[in-house]
Amino acid sequence: MRRKRIRDIRNDELVAAAIRSLHQRGFGSVTMAEIAGEAGASAASINYYFGSKDRLMEETMRRLLSILHTALLTRLAEARTPRQRLLAIVEANFDDTLFTPAQCSVWVQFWANAPYTNSLSRLHRINRARVASNIRRELRQLVPEQGLNRVQTTIQAYMDGIWIEAAQGDTIPDAASARADARALTELLLDRR
Amino acid sequence: MRRKRIRDIRNDELVAAAIRSLHQRGFGSVTMAEIAGEAGASAASINYYFGSKDRLMEETMRRLLSILHTALLTRLAEARTPRQRLLAIVEANFDDTLFTPAQCSVWVQFWANAPYTNSLSRLHRINRARVASNIRRELRQLVPEQGLNRVQTTIQAYMDGIWIEAAQGDTIPDAASARADARALTELLLDRR
DNA sequence: GAACAGTTTGACCGATTGGCCAATATGGCC
DNA sequence: GGCCATATTGGCCAATCGGTCAAACTGTTC
Numbered sequence: 381m382r383r384k385r386i387r388d389i390r391n392d393e394l395v396a397a398a399i400r401s402l403h404q405r406g407f408g409s410v411t412m413a414e415i416a417g418e419a420g421a422s423a424a425s426i427n428y429y430f431g432s433k434d435r436l437m438e439e440t441m442r443r444l445l446s447i448l449h450t451a452l453l454t455r456l457a458e459a460r461t462p463r464q465r466l467l468a469i470v471e472a473n474f475d476d477t478l479f480t481p482a483q484c485s486v487w488v489q490f491w492a493n494a495p496y497t498n499s500l501s502r503l504h505r506i507n508r509a510r511v512a513s514n515i516r517r518e519l520r521q522l523v524p525e526q527g528l529n530r531v532q533t534t535i536q537a538y539m540d541g542i543w544i545e546a547a548q549g550d551t552i553p554d555a556a557s558a559r560a561d562a563r564a565l566t567e568l569l570l571d572r573r
Numbered sequence: 574m575r576r577k578r579i580r581d582i583r584n585d586e587l588v589a590a591a592i593r594s595l596h597q598r599g600f601g602s603v604t605m606a607e608i609a610g611e612a613g614a615s616a617a618s619i620n621y622y623f624g625s626k627d628r629l630m631e632e633t634m635r636r637l638l639s640i641l642h643t644a645l646l647t648r649l650a651e652a653r654t655p656r657q658r659l660l661a662i663v664e665a666n667f668d669d670t671l672f673t674p675a676q677c678s679v680w681v682q683f684w685a686n687a688p689y690t691n692s693l694s695r696l697h698r699i700n701r702a703r704v705a706s707n708i709r710r711e712l713r714q715l716v717p718e719q720g721l722n723r724v725q726t727t728i729q730a731y732m733d734g735i736w737i738e739a740a741q742g743d744t745i746p747d748a749a750s751a752r753a754d755a756r757a758l759t760e761l762l763l764d765r766r
Numbered sequence: 767g768a769a770c771a772g773t774t775t776g777a778c779c780g781a782t783t784g785g786c787c788a789a790t791a792t793g794g795c796c
Numbered sequence: 797g798g799c800c801a802t803a804t805t806g807g808c809c810a811a812t813c814g815g816t817c818a819a820a821c822t823g824t825t826c
Contacts, residue, residue, distance in 0.1 A: 386772080387773095390773090408601035408686060408689070411813065411814085412814065421774080424816085428774075488684060491685065491741075492684065492685030493685070494741070495678070496601070534754070536738070537731050537735045537738060538731050541729065541732065542726075544730070544737070545726070547688075550698070568761065568765060569761075572765045604783065604784085605783080614804080616784085616785090616805090617786085618804060620784080621803075621804075622803095624785095
């Protein structure tokens with residue numbers, strides 16, 4: 381077994397610290413010193429490993445996207461029909477590894493700041509388009525053409541809205557019931573349209 | 574007719590400039606100089622009229638809430654049945670005066686920053702609770718008790734998600750079709766559950 | 767233990783920002 | 797015109813932050 385390089389260890393530590401710090405302080409006011417402190421390191425080490433604050437933010441967002449991607453692949457592996465694959469896509473967004481207060485919070489922050497940071501904007505646009513494309517691919521075999529666009533938009537808007545609600549923190553997020561609710565709405569849209 | 578006081582004129586100008594600036598630069602990076610420049614004034618005048626940047630942000634959010642409230646009252650005045658009142662609440666969120674790129678953008682910024690600013694947090698929590706309460710009041714007469722919670726959550730999540738999509742700017746928001754889509758989803762939830 | 771690549775940090779710098787203040791301008795009112 | 801409350805701004809300051817750099821530390825290899 382290969383030894384883990386220090387570089388990889390520190391990358392993981394700093395990204396994890398960034399997620400916690402973003403959740404606590406917010407994108408607009410979080411500082412490099414806070415993130416470094418959260419990771420038990422110094423602010424300078426962030427520049428040593430990532431080059432700049434922006435790059436750390438970019439890598440943090442890549443981490444979230446990677447978690448979503450992993451959850452999606454795991455669920456897709458067991459899906460056999462278009463209907464099952466669509467539900468896999470929807471439920472992946474509320475996977476236990478993804479639907480936590482801190483990560484929902486960070487995701488909302490990225491939504492708000494993506495339009496104003498080039499690197500984040502690219503990642504965000506690509507991910508959004510990919511999710512939309514995945515949903516539409518399955519929907520084409522499930523609903524008539526003229527309703528496809530609206531069903532896809534509705535599903536995506538609902539998922540985004542649930543994340544917002546979770547990020548507000550007025551209710552503790554429960555991934556399992558979030559999946560059940562999302563599944564219920566999706567099936568309602570499929571069967572009754 | 575009373576003459577409009579200069580104070581009121583400047584308040585309106587600066588809040589309008591803040592909305593435009595927030596849309597263009599984002600909450601995290603907008604500066605008092607930019608907002609003042611957008612309004613054709615100096616940065617010091619913001620402190621003269623609002624006392625601080627935070628207070629200007631608070632007043633800006635109050636303005637958005639006020640626009641929503643006005644749109645809601647206008648539509649509620651013509652609603653006679655619980656079903657009509659529920660649709661009035663839903664469609665008010667996509668009123669022509671509210672559902673613009675700039676305002677959607679600003680609203681998302683407030684969502685992201687509300688947890689980290691006391692004054693915004695209060696406003697945000699109050700508004701969210703009020704909208705939820707309004708929806709539930711009508712739903713109680715439209716759906717059975719056990720489904721009430723989920724229908725309300727679904728409607729609110731959908732509306733938030735549509736605003737997020739509009740704020741991303743990949744599609745130009747069309748208030749009329751947004752109302753039609755929201756109405757369609759609401760009616761689907763009412764009739765088929 | 768010498769040499770070297772990789773790692774870590776304290777100290778510092780330049781740039782930016784929000785807010786303050788004194789000075790000036792404006793405009794009604796007698 | 798003179799007076800005064802109101803309105804407006806340029807200049808300034810203290811604080812903060814991201815990023816640089818040289819120095820120090822660590823561990824591995826010969």
